[in-house]
Amino acid sequence: MRKTVLDNIPIVEALYRLQRRISFHPETEWVPVADAGGRVTAEPVRAVSSMPAYPASAMDGIAVRAAETAAASQGPLRLREGKDFIFINTGDPLPADKDAVIMIERVRELGEGIVEIDEPAIAWKHVRQAGEDVTRGEVILPSRHLLRPVDLGALLAGGVTEAAVLSKPRVAVIPTGSEIVPPGKEVGRGQIIEFNGTVFAGFLKEWGAIPDYRGIVPDEIDAIRRAVSAAVQECDIVVLNAGSSAGTRDYTWRVLEELGEVVVHGVAARPGKPVVLALIDGKPVLGLPGYPVSAYLSLEWFARPLIQSWYGLEPEEKRTATARLTRPVTVKPGATDHIRLRLGRVDKELHAFPLSRGAGATLSMVRADALLRVPAESRGFQTGEEVQVELYRSPEAIDRSLLFSGSDDPVLPCLESMLRERDPSFSLSMEWTGSLGGVEALKKGECHMAGIHARGGRGCYFQKEMKDISYVRIHLAKRRLGWITAPGNPLNIQGAEDLARTRIDLVNRPRRSGTRMLLEELLEGKGIEPAMVSGFSREALTHLRAASAVACGTADVALGLEAAASTFGLEFLPVREENYEILLRRSFYESDAGEKWMDVLRSRGFRQALESYPGYDGTRCGEVL
C-alpha cells in the first residue's frame, strides 16, 4: 500500500487541529522544596509561619521601651543595662518588654553597664515586626508558577517545606526502523546509528517533560502496533520517529489510523512535511520524519506546544535579528521553508550564510546560528536582501564569531579549539568556498579571513583581486598534496595520465578550489581534456570527503592532502608542496579578536599540533608575508 499524496496543512493549523481535541489533566505531586526547582506550582502556596517569627532588631544597638526614654528630649539620659536596656545585635529577638532599638552609633558607653543617649527612642523604630518579610497565611506564590531558586527561599522562609507541583508529562520516544542500531553498536552495511532518540530526550527534558525512551522497534506493523499501544497506556504523549511518510514501509499512519484517528498527515513545511498527528484514547501521538533536521524541527513544532499546554504555559518569543543574505535563497512556494543559517558580523554588517538545506544535514543544526522561515507564498530572497531570522545563539556569541572563507584545511578546526581554550567566547565559522571563493568573500567584506593556496604558477592570482582592500597576508603551513588511492594502489595510478584510463573513477574537488586548479594544470600538462576523465564532474566538498569516497570504493583516485589520505589509511603519492596562507582584513588583524587569533596561530602549541598532521611543515607558521 503506497499513499501518494500527503496533506499540505500549515503548521499552526495542524497543531490547532490536534490541540483542540486534547485536554491534559496533570496530577499534583508533593515534593520537598529543595527539589522543587524548575517545577510548576499546582496551587497557590500560603506561608504557614511568619518570617521573622518574632519582632527582631534590625540594627546592632540597645533595646529599650520607647516611653521610658522620653526624658532624653530634655537632655542626655543615662540608662542602666538589664534594668533600662539590653545590648542587642541585628536579628536578635526583641524582648517582650521592649518596643524599640537605638543604633549603637547613637549610644555612648560609659562603662559599668551605663550608657547615655541624646534622643528619645521611637516605638518600633529599628525593629523588624513579626511577619514583616512573610506573614503567615499570605499567598507567597500563585498557581502555575515556575519555581526559581529565589522562590524556594521564599517558600522555606514561610515555613513551607513541601510544595504541591504539577506532575511532568511522560513522553514516549519510539524510534522505528529495521536499519537502525543503538549507539555504540557496530554499524553494518545498510545500518545506521539511532541518535534522534537521544536528541529528542534532550529536548523533551529541556522543555519540562520526562522522556521515556522505549527502544528501537523494527519496521514491522505488528511490532509497531504493540509498541504504540503500550506507550499510549503508559505515557501522556507518544512520539514515533520515522516511518511517518507514505512509502511502502511507512507503517506509522496505518497503525495510528487503526488504533485511533489520524488528524493530520502532511504539513506545509520543508523540511518536515511527512508528519502524522493522531489521537489514540484521547492522547496525542506524533509520527515524525526520520531525517534529523526534519525530526528536530517537527518535534519543536508539535511536541513542545503540547508540553507547554500541559502546564498551561505560553511559548516565549524567540530572539530575532536582521541580517543580510550573502547568497540567494530560492524555494518553491506552497510550504514554509526552514533555512538554517550561519551569522557573523564583519565591521558593522551582520551577514547571513545559508547552510546546506538537506533534511539529513545533521551538522547544519549544530552549525546554525539562526533559522530563516521563508513563508509559503514566497519564492525566496536574493543576495543582499535583509531578512529577519530567529536566533539559536546569543547576539554576543554571534558578534564574536570569526568568519573564515576559502580553501578547506583540516588544521583550522584545531586552531579554533585552541582559540576557544583561551577564550571560549570566540568561535570560528568556516565556509569551504575554495581559494578563489575566499578571496572574493574577503573582497566583499563577508568574512574576516580567507584561506588560500599560494602556488608558484598562478600564485598571485589574488593580488590583483585584492588591490583595493587593506589586508595582511600570513603564512600558515607548507602542506603536501598528491594522489590518494586505495591501499596498495591496486590500479597503479602514477600521474595525471592515468586518469584518462577506462575504469578509473576520479572524485574531484569543487570549482574555485585550489586543488581543482592544480588538477586542471596537471591534466593540461599531459594534454588530457577533462571530459576524458570519468568522475571529473563529481565534487567532494572537503579533502576528507574526497578521501572518504576513495576509502569506500566509489572513486579510485582523488587529488588531495596527505593528511586526508592518512585519516582513512589510504595510499598517498606526493605530487607537490604548496603554501597555505591566510589573508586577514586589516581591521580584523588590528582588533582585539585578531590579536588573540594571531597569538594562538603563533603559539608553540599550535605549531606542534600542525606538525602532527602528515605532510605539514609549520616552520614559517605565523610569518607576515
Add this chain to the structure above:
Amino acid sequence: MRKTVLDNIPIVEALYRLQRRISFHPETEWVPVADAGGRVTAEPVRAVSSMPAYPASAMDGIAVRAAETAAASQGPLRLREGKDFIFINTGDPLPADKDAVIMIERVRELGEGIVEIDEPAIAWKHVRQAGEDVTRGEVILPSRHLLRPVDLGALLAGGVTEAAVLSKPRVAVIPTGSEIVPPGKEVGRGQIIEFNGTVFAGFLKEWGAIPDYRGIVPDEIDAIRRAVSAAVQECDIVVLNAGSSAGTRDYTWRVLEELGEVVVHGVAARPGKPVVLALIDGKPVLGLPGYPVSAYLSLEWFARPLIQSWYGLEPEEKRTATARLTRPVTVKPGATDHIRLRLGRVDKELHAFPLSRGAGATLSMVRADALLRVPAESRGFQTGEEVQVELYRSPEAIDRSLLFSGSDDPVLPCLESMLRERDPSFSLSMEWTGSLGGVEALKKGECHMAGIHARGGRGCYFQKEMKDISYVRIHLAKRRLGWITAPGNPLNIQGAEDLARTRIDLVNRPRRSGTRMLLEELLEGKGIEPAMVSGFSREALTHLRAASAVACGTADVALGLEAAASTFGLEFLPVREENYEILLRRSFYESDAGEKWMDVLRSRGFRQALESYPGYDGTRCGEVL
C-alpha cells in the same frame, strides 16, 4: 573585636582583585554522550565514523549504473530487475555495482520485473555519498562547546559514544549562624530557618556548578575555621553565608584572614556591602551577607563570574527595557544601589514600581520583574523619569501582568491563581496602596484595576476623582470588619472608646487605607483624638500583618477583617460590613485580558473560594454597579 570601617570597592574592581589571583584547572571527564547535555567539551571532538557509512539512496526509486542508461537519451529504455537495476528505498545502501538512482516517479513499471525510463541516469544523482553528513576525522565540535541536544545527535552520528567534557566546579555552601535551623525543624524564639543555602544551591546548579551544601555551622570561630579548612580541601570555590560584616559575632573575615588572605572586605553596593573576598591555598572563598537580598545579589556578583571563568565562558548580557518610574527612587551616593521593581504595561506605557528595599525583603526577589542599578554617583530618580532596567522575566510575561492597586484583600491572590489555572501567561501584580491610593493610581493610568472600600458615609469619594476616566465598577464581595484582639479578649475591648485606655496598644493601617478611614470615623464618633491612642501611628501594611502583630503580642488590638483574625486564631468583634469593589479601566475591561479576568471573577469556583473566607458574602460577586 569590632572592625568599624569596611572597604567601599566597586563590584567590578572587587571581582577583578579576586579573579586575577586565581587560575582554575578543570579536569577532563569522559561521559556517555546521552548524559553529556549541558556539559562543556574539553577538547575538539572528531568523528570516528562517517555518516552515512556507505553510499545510500536519497530517494525511493531504482538503482542503476549510469553509464548503462545512456541509450535512454535516444528514446525509452527498458531495464530488467536484478540484471540492470534493483528497487531501492530512501536510505538503503547503494549496491557496489551501481552509481545512480532514478526516482520512482520517473520509472514506468511494466510488470514482470521490467521498467521503462525516458532519460539516462546521471552518475551519483540522488545518492548520499558516504560521509556526506559527517565525515570520519572531521571535527564535529570544537573545545569549550556547551553541549545541546542537537550536538549529542551529531556526536552519535559521527560514531562518538563518549565525550570528553570539563569537570564541574564543586562549590561549598556553608551557612553559618547559631540562630539558624534547617528547614522543616521547629523554629524557637530567636531562631530562623536556614533557606539561603537552598537558594544558593539552586543558583549554583543553574550556573553549571555542583553545590556542596555542608550543613549549618554555629557562630564559633573554631567551628567556622574547621568548616572552611575542610571545604577548601574538598571544593574548588567556598561560599560562607552570613557573618561577613564587621560586628562582634562576624567571624568570617577573621577566619579567612587567618587561613589565607582577605582581598576585599566591603563593596560599594547597597544592599550587599558586607562582602569578604578571600584566597586560601589559591582557592576563592566568598563571605556573603546573610540578609536574603544581599545574599542572592552578591552570589550573582561573585560566584557566577567565578564559575564562568572555570569554563572560560563569557556572561550573557541581560535583557533590558526602558520603563517610567511611578515613584521617586532616592539614594545616598557612594555605592551602587540595587532597586527591585515590578513592571507593568497600561495602554502603551511601561511603568516601574520600586519594591521594598530592605536587604531582608525575601519576597521582593520573588515579586521583582526587574532590577534597577542606581550608579554610585547618582542620588536617584524622580517620579516619571525613564530608567533602563534589567529584566528578570520575559517581556511577554511583563506585558501580561495585570496591575492592581488599592485596598488589601486576601481573596485577590486566590483570584490570581484561578486566572493562572486557566491561562498562566497572566499574572496579577498587586500593590496595597489603600482605597485612595488605588483610585489615584487608576486615574494616573498606573494600573488596570483599583480595589476599594465603598462604604456609606464617604462611599462615593472616588466618583468625583474619577469623573474624567472611563471605568467600570464591579462588586466583588461584602466583607466583615471588626476589632481583632488576643483570644478571649483579655483586655475586654468593646469599641473605639477602649482605645484611649492606658496599656492598650493599637496597630493601625496605613494612611489612605479604607480601614484607617473607618477607624478615624469610629474614634471621631466617640470624641477621641488620635494622639490619645497608643500605637495610632504604627502601621501594618496588610490585614494579615495587623493580625500578626496582635498574635505575637506587640499590639493589643487592630481594626481589620474577620478573615485575618481567623488566620491567626484571634478574637473578632464585628463592627461593620462593607462592600469591596473593583474599578476597572474601561480599556482593560474591554480587552481580552479583561474578559478573562471577569470570567474568572464571575465563576462558580471563585464564588465558592470567596465564601470559604470567614466574614465574606459573595452573593453579588461580579455585578456591574
